[in-house]
Amino acid sequence: MSSxxxxxxxxxxxxxxxxxxxxGLALTVVGIANYLHxxxxxxxxxxxxAIIVFMMYGWFGQVITESLSxxxxxxxxxxxxxxxxWFIFSEVMFFAxxxxxxxxxxxxxxxxxxxxxxxxxxxQYLWPDFEAAWPLLSVPxxxxxxxxxxxxxxxxxxxxNTAILLTSGWTVTxxxxxxxxxDSTWLVYWLFATVVLGFGFxxxxxxxxxxxxxxxxxxxxxxxxxxxxxxxxxFHGFHVTMGAIMLTIIMIRAAKGHFTPENHFAFEAxxxxxxxxxxxxxxxxxxxxxx
Amino acid sequence: xxxxxxxxxxxxxxxxxGPAKGLMRWVTTTNHKDIxxxxxxxxxxxxxxxxxxAMVIRLELFQPGLQFVEPxxxxxxxxxxxxxxxxxxxMPAFVGLANWLVPxxxxxxxxxxxxxxxxxxxxxxxxxxxxxxxxxxxxxxPAFGWTFxxxxxxxxxxxxxxxxxxxxxxxxxxxxxxxxxxxxTILNMRAPGMTLMKMPLFVWTxxxxxxxxxxxxxxxxxxxxxxxxxxxxxxxxxxxAGGGDPVMFQHIxxxxxxxxxxxxxxxxxxxxxAIVPTFARKPLFGYSSMVYASASIAILSFMVWAHHMFxxxxxVAGELYFMYATILISVPTGVKxxxxxxxxxxxxxxxxxxxxxxxxxxxxxxxxxxxxxxxxVAPVDTQYHDTYFVVAHxxxxxxxxxxxxxxxxxxxxVPKWTGHMYDETLGKIHFWWSTIAVNVLFFPQHFxxxxxxxxxxxxxxxxxxxxNQISSIGGFxxxxxxxxFLYIVIKTIKGGxxxxxxxxxxxxxxxxxxxxSPPPYHSFTQAPQVK
Numbered sequence: 070m071s072s073x074x075x076x077x078x079x080x081x082x083x084x085x086x087x088x089x090x091x092x093g094l095a096l097t098v099v100g101i102a103n104y105l106h107x108x109x110x111x112x113x114x115x116x117x118x119a120i121i122v123f124m125m126y127g128w129f130g131q132v133i134t135e136s137l138s139x140x141x142x143x144x145x146x147x148x149x150x151x152x153x154x155w156f157i158f159s160e161v162m163f164f165a166x167x168x169x170x171x172x173x174x175x176x177x178x179x180x181x182x183x184x185x186x187x188x189x190x191x192x193q194y195l196w197p198d199f200e201a202a203w204p205l206l207s208v209p210x211x212x213x214x215x216x217x218x219x220x221x222x223x224x225x226x227x228x229x230n231t232a233i234l235l236t237s238g239w240t241v242t243x244x245x246x247x248x249x250x251x252d253s254t255w256l257v258y259w260l261f262a263t264v265v266l267g268f269g270f271x272x273x274x275x276x277x278x279x280x281x282x283x284x285x286x287x288x289x290x291x292x293x294x295x296x297x298x299x300x301x302x303x304f305h306g307f308h309v310t311m312g313a314i315m316l317t318i319i320m321i322r323a324a325k326g327h328f329t330p331e332n333h334f335a336f337e338a339x340x341x342x343x344x345x346x347x348x349x350x351x352x353x354x355x356x357x358x359x360x
Numbered sequence: 361x362x363x364x365x366x367x368x369x370x371x372x373x374x375x376x377x378g379p380a381k382g383l384m385r386w387v388t389t390t391n392h393k394d395i396x397x398x399x400x401x402x403x404x405x406x407x408x409x410x411x412x413x414a415m416v417i418r419l420e421l422f423q424p425g426l427q428f429v430e431p432x433x434x435x436x437x438x439x440x441x442x443x444x445x446x447x448x449x450x451m452p453a454f455v456g457l458a459n460w461l462v463p464x465x466x467x468x469x470x471x472x473x474x475x476x477x478x479x480x481x482x483x484x485x486x487x488x489x490x491x492x493x494x495x496x497x498x499x500x501x502p503a504f505g506w507t508f509x510x511x512x513x514x515x516x517x518x519x520x521x522x523x524x525x526x527x528x529x530x531x532x533x534x535x536x537x538x539x540x541x542x543x544x545t546i547l548n549m550r551a552p553g554m555t556l557m558k559m560p561l562f563v564w565t566x567x568x569x570x571x572x573x574x575x576x577x578x579x580x581x582x583x584x585x586x587x588x589x590x591x592x593x594x595x596x597x598x599x600x601a602g603g604g605d606p607v608m609f610q611h612i613x614x615x616x617x618x619x620x621x622x623x624x625x626x627x628x629x630x631x632x633x634a635i636v637p638t639f640a641r642k643p644l645f646g647y648s649s650m651v652y653a654s655a656s657i658a659i660l661s662f663m664v665w666a667h668h669m670f671x672x673x674x675x676v677a678g679e680l681y682f683m684y685a686t687i688l689i690s691v692p693t694g695v696k697x698x699x700x701x702x703x704x705x706x707x708x709x710x711x712x713x714x715x716x717x718x719x720x721x722x723x724x725x726x727x728x729x730x731x732x733x734x735x736x737v738a739p740v741d742t743q744y745h746d747t748y749f750v751v752a753h754x755x756x757x758x759x760x761x762x763x764x765x766x767x768x769x770x771x772x773x774v775p776k777w778t779g780h781m782y783d784e785t786l787g788k789i790h791f792w793w794s795t796i797a798v799n800v801l802f803f804p805q806h807f808x809x810x811x812x813x814x815x816x817x818x819x820x821x822x823x824x825x826x827x828n829q830i831s832s833i834g835g836f837x838x839x840x841x842x843x844x845f846l847y848i849v850i851k852t853i854k855g856g857x858x859x860x861x862x863x864x865x866x867x868x869x870x871x872x873x874x875x876x877s878p879p880p881y882h883s884f885t886q887a888p889q890v891k
Binding site: 148 | 387483530601882
């Protein structure tokens with residue numbers, strides 16, 4: 070490293086995007102809170118979200134312009150790499166909280182409600198009829214919840230979805246290989262395949278939710294099984310949707326020739342993100358559906 | 361070559377331009393010093409806001425019986441005081457210090473992601489506006505304690521709880537972005553020759569703190585999200601009637617909450633490790649052991665969370681494990697305290713205000729550490745749990761610990777930042793006033809706690825009256841001392857004796873040795889060579 074590296078580090082001028090983003094975020098969350106209490110209509114939420122989308126469009130647009138104009142040195146590239154890695158780590162920890170809730174319910178709270186460990190008196194006194202099981206269909210106070218009638222199996226749609234996501238992890242790697250050998254045609258084709266598989270996954274997941282609600286009566290308010298099932302798969306599905314949108318944007322940028330074999334961190338960042346949602350899904354498939 | 365030209369022009373402009381004018385300078389700034397200043401002012405405003413609530417608490421507790429406020433309002437005061445001080449005063453103050461100091465200490469032109477740096481800050485005023493607004497809503501603000509245990513916050517939470525939940529979400533987004541920025545800056549922006557093991561300890565401790573923040577703020581986001589769905593969408597994470605467990609909330613919360621207490625103290629260790637060598641005129645004793653101790657504390661902090669829950673029900677094996685793991689933390693913490701003491705051993709000591717606050721930190725933080733050891737012992741914690749002993753403990757580590765280090769950092773670096781020396785006499789008055797007051801305030805709380813006075817109550821048994829009166833008097837005096845501090849801050853910014861570039865005779869580090877006082881708007885446009 071020479072002193073030149075610091076000279077080349079691009080320090081941008083003032084920016085108005087963050088304050089726009091903050092206003093959008095604040096409006097969205099205040100909108101949701103008021104909507105939940107029936108004090109506001111849903112409109113402020115959508116206005117807030119629109120402001121956030123506008124901010125992201127403008128901010129990312131500016132970064133892309135700067136990147137294409139050659140403002141970014143190797144050192145800036147390294148900053149982006151560190152940042153994306155740590156962002157993904159923060160996402161891992163977010164999912165960890167929900168996996169933690171799943172494991173805690175399965176290992177501790179449900180057996181304890183049935184008298185395991187030293188909780189015999191609790192079980193006798195509170196809900197003597199309750200029997201521990203996983204997946205938990207029959208909850209301690211059935212009147213309070215919509216009990217599910219059956220368990221979501223692992224080897225139907227979820228297995229197909231596993232295959233879809235694993236395949237999409239492979240196609241995005243094929244796209245990366247195409248990018249590295251300057252094959253822009255196959256780059257776009259493989260990205261397109263990845264996007265199709267991604268949205269296909271989301272579609273099937275939506276279909277599975279309809280099946281859960283209509284046929285199994287497995288709902289968000291079905292007790293801890295429904296809670297963990299829908300919150301884990303729901304947040305994952307949300308992340309897949311985001312990832313698929315990001316891939317779509319990368320595909321459009323690839324078609325415009327934004328990427329070179331030497332300089333394509335945006336592509337890699339989205340690919341990392343895609344592998345992250347893939348790995349989370351494997352955890353879901355094993356612990357939510359299968360075991 | 362048109363891109364080359366744009367590139368160079370952009371840099372010319374950027375190197376020579378100073379700050380923009382007016383309010384928009386602060387709204388749109390990407391400069392680490394401006395953003396550091398914004399964080400520090402936000403933190404001071406929050407300190408006074410949270411402090412005002414503490415005054416209400418001490419006023420009500422001046423006498424037994426109910427005098428000034430309703431119990432429900434009292435609960436809102438303790439809750440908001442805790443939330444505002446933790447998330448609004450202490451954390452942003454350390455982020456502000458990191459913004460000001462880390463680029464100067466490692467020889468960087470600015471933070472690694474200047475635009476995101478702006479966003480990390482500008483989310484916070486919105487988050488705290490939302491949090492503060494809950495106090496004026498129907499049903500009142502959050503009244504379940506800053507730990508917002510379920511079912512108080514789920515089944516029994518007021519309507520404003522949802523606004524509180526989203527405020528926490530926003531703070532989390534801000535913290536995670538700020539931490540990513542700090543890590544990228546430290547790992548990627550160091551001047552040539554600034555190897556990891558040459559970094560000042562403040563930089564090291566912030567690197568570790570940022571890692572802790574990225575690891576646990578998302579867990580807190582998960583916890584409040586589960587609260588939100590339990591409240592509105594029929595999930596039963598924290599409801600035993602559906603197979604969940606309110607105790608599960610405590611596990612998830614404290615998995616965040618325990619690393620959080622180290623988030624609030626590790627940067628303080630970094631500050632003290634900078635100040636003590638300067639005024640002892642000796643290099644820091646055991647630099648590498650300090651680094652390893654900080655890392656050990658961080659790792660252990662993930663494995664001890666349930667010591668906050670000894671009385672809420674867990675298997676005996678769990679109690680034993682969490683007790684031993686907790687006590688283990690005293691080893692790396694002890695390493696630090698002994699290293700500071702050994703640094704001072706046979707040093708040519710002087711006692712300027714930053715050093716006084718640093719010494720106050722070492723003594724009183726250690727008192728808080730010892731009471732922490734007592735609380736960490738499971739069998740006796742059954743007696744101490746939820747008493748004023750706990751309140752005394754965490755105020756010793758947070759007020760005379762974290763807050764004292766922030767004040768010490770202000771006195772130590774403000775001559776560098778503004779180019780003005782603060783008034784030494786006023787600084788010393790501030791120290792002695794605060795230190796006497798804070799001990800009058802918190803030390804008696806150990807006694808009432810051990811005697812059984814529960815925390816978070818507006819009324820108490822008559823035998824606690826005297827100690828509570830003493831405590832309240834100390835509280836009012838300490839509050840006034842910080843108004844006095846505000847005066848010193850403004851006075852120093854507005855003028856004062858011109859500080860030398862090195863500021864302190866024994867000062868070391870790039871910010872003192874390579875930069876003038878005050879430093880230019882962009883510190884290092886040319887990276888310094890670190891030997």
